Amino acid sequence: MDDHTQQLISAVQQQLTATTTALEIVRKRQQILQVAIDKAESLPPIIVQAEERSGKSKRKGGGGPTEDKQCAWDPRLIWDDEEVGNWVEGEEGEVDICGLGKRRCDKHSGWQKTSGFSLETEEIQLVSSFGTRFD
Helix, strand or coil, X not given: CCHHHHHHHHHHHHHHHHHHHHHHHHHHHHHHHHHHHHHHHHCCCEXXXXXXXXXXXXXXXXXXXXXECECCCCHHHHCCHHHHHHCCCCCCCCCCCCCCECCCCCCCXXXXXXXXXXXXXXXXXXXXHHHHHHC
């Protein structure tokens, strides 16, 4: 095998390793997201006072406190790759999640769907890079 061929093989192997590592990180992020979603769904509702509700018009008789699900956004969702790589499922520890009402929290609005969609898109791109480069 000549030197040029060897360099090409080495470059492809490095690219494959990098893509595989990135795919492992995406899949770990998906696990973290699922843990966060499961936790959010298991939390009891919170009581939100009328003045705390955002964007809600005060209807007749509707000015009292109401129940709302917690936002429950988990800061592990924005960990860097090294932190994600070191994460072990089951070793949850205490996580300081967002305690605002889901309808009240504009900062984390829709985190479950948007995070899931983003990770799914990234995974598809990584997997498709194998097909377009190695067919």
